[in-house]
Amino acid sequence: MQGYLNYKRIEKPLRLWPLSVEIGFGNGEFLVRLAREHPEHYFLGIELSGISIEKLLKRIRDLGLTNLFCVRLDAYWAFWFLLSDESVETIYLNYPDPWFKKRHHRRRLTRPDRLWLLARRLRTGGEIRLRTDDRPFLDYTLEVAESLGAFEIRLTEIRPEAPLTKYEAKWLSEGKTLYALSLKKVRPPAEVPHPEIEEVKELFPVRVAHLERLPEVLQRVFRLREGLVLKIFRAWEHGEDRLLEALLAEEDYTQQFMIFIRKRRQGDYLMDVSPFSEVLKTRGLQEALEFLGKELSK
Ligand SMILES: C[S@@+](CC[C@H](N)C(=O)[O-])C[C@H]1O[C@@H](n2cnc3c(N)ncnc32)[C@H](O)[C@@H]1O
Structure with a gap:
């Protein structure tokens, strides 16, 4: 199927360059726009939701996009299995679930081992671009980013004249503050304990x-x-x-x-x-x- 990566079958790591990745692309509006604006660049969308994947595949087919791919997998394992270090230009995280309750913090996509892996896979000079409307989640992410020591950190507020998604336009018109955090990789991240899975070439009976x-x-x-x-x-x-x-x-x-x-x-x-x-x-x-x-x- 055009655009669909069956990660259990394909050769890994992916050899697509230049490549940018969006984690949790939802309705796919942001990712499709990027792919159409930059036909010379490859894009990979990572999602858990089957409905989001189906919708994106339909758009890929309808628009004939050959530079956009998606995979249905948890973002950590997608980065772990599919990508090599220093291989991604930009990683986009738009309005990830903030998991605001303390006992749910371990599900956050920016917890230390998660952000560590993103930083490893990012090319030096490349950026993680996070957008969020949740200040406590933003502060948590800032703290984790600082502790990894890998980034030049820049925080701005999203202005109404920036290119916006439908939801962003709506939220800004309601008076919400939307934050844009840029984490530019300037050196490898400090090591943190992280889960590991090793793939093997063959399984033996x-x-x-x-x-x-x-x-x-x-x-x-x-x-x-x-x-x-x-x-x-x-x-x-x-x-x-x-x-x-x-x-x-x-x-x-x-x-x-x-x-x-x-x-x-x-x-x-x-x-x-x-x-x-x-x-x-x-x-x-x-x-x-x-x-x-x-x-x-x-
Ligand atoms: C709040 S929605 C935001 C969707 C979209 N980025 C937007 O701005 O409208 C978060 C999305 O992230 C996806 N997601 C959550 N955890 C994920 C994970 N660990 N790996 C991949 N996708 C994930 C969810 O399925 C959901 O579609």
């Missing part, structure tokens, strides 16, 4: 000696290690073969998929991710298969 213990693993939650949790929901029988429905949470990246267990002539079984499940091949997924193989074979 795992041997299972017998299936007698299969009922015991169903509906159980296995904590394989810090940041890796596996749950097998149920199993279907197909002759001597089995199909399992599994969920794996690796850090906060979750994948739901089917596991196929096939009886071999030797009498034992071979277990693999079902070819009908598309997964991101990760070290954690291989670990989970190996763990399950051992658990069943006991």
Whole structure:
């Protein structure tokens, strides 16, 4: 599909240059305008909302835009998996959810590990441009940005004569103050603890000696290690073969998929991710298969 990046399949990191990224593009108005104004520049939109993705894809198709792409993935993991350091010209964050309650601050897109990764992926001299109407969120972001020591920081208020989106025009006419924060990368950010997931080239099938213990693993939650949790929901029988429905949470990246267990002539079984499940091949997924193989074979 034109403009859609299936991040589980494509070659990574992306090789698009010059590239700018918008996180949480919503109705896509801002991103489409940029892509039309700068046909020589590539743009990537990152969104969690399927409806937003559908709408943007329709506009990409209708307008025949060949420089605009989108991916449906949490922004942190999109930057982690798809982009290399120093590869992005500008990162736009327009009115991200401020998560104003203290206990929700960890969901903020500008919390230290999130902003750290954006700063890594940004080209030196490039900018993160944030727009927000939420002063406490802005102050939080300023504090995090300062602590990373990577940026030249500039804060302005959005003026009515600037190019505005429909919502911005409405908010300004209602007398709201809209802030524009520019974080220009001048040096690499200070290291902060951050979640990591390692992709692997290939997943290897795992041997299972017998299936007698299969009922015991169903509906159980296995904590394989810090940041890796596996749950097998149920199993279907197909002759001597089995199909399992599994969920794996690796850090906060979750994948739901089917596991196929096939009886071999030797009498034992071979277990693999079902070819009908598309997964991101990760070290954690291989670990989970190996763990399950051992658990069943006991
Ligand atoms: C408040 S809306 C703003 C939409 C748009 N930028 C605008 O200015 O109207 C925030 C958007 O960010 C998206 N979003 C929130 N968290 C995200 C994440 N972790 N990764 C990607 N998109 C995210 C939401 O789905 C939503 O569309």
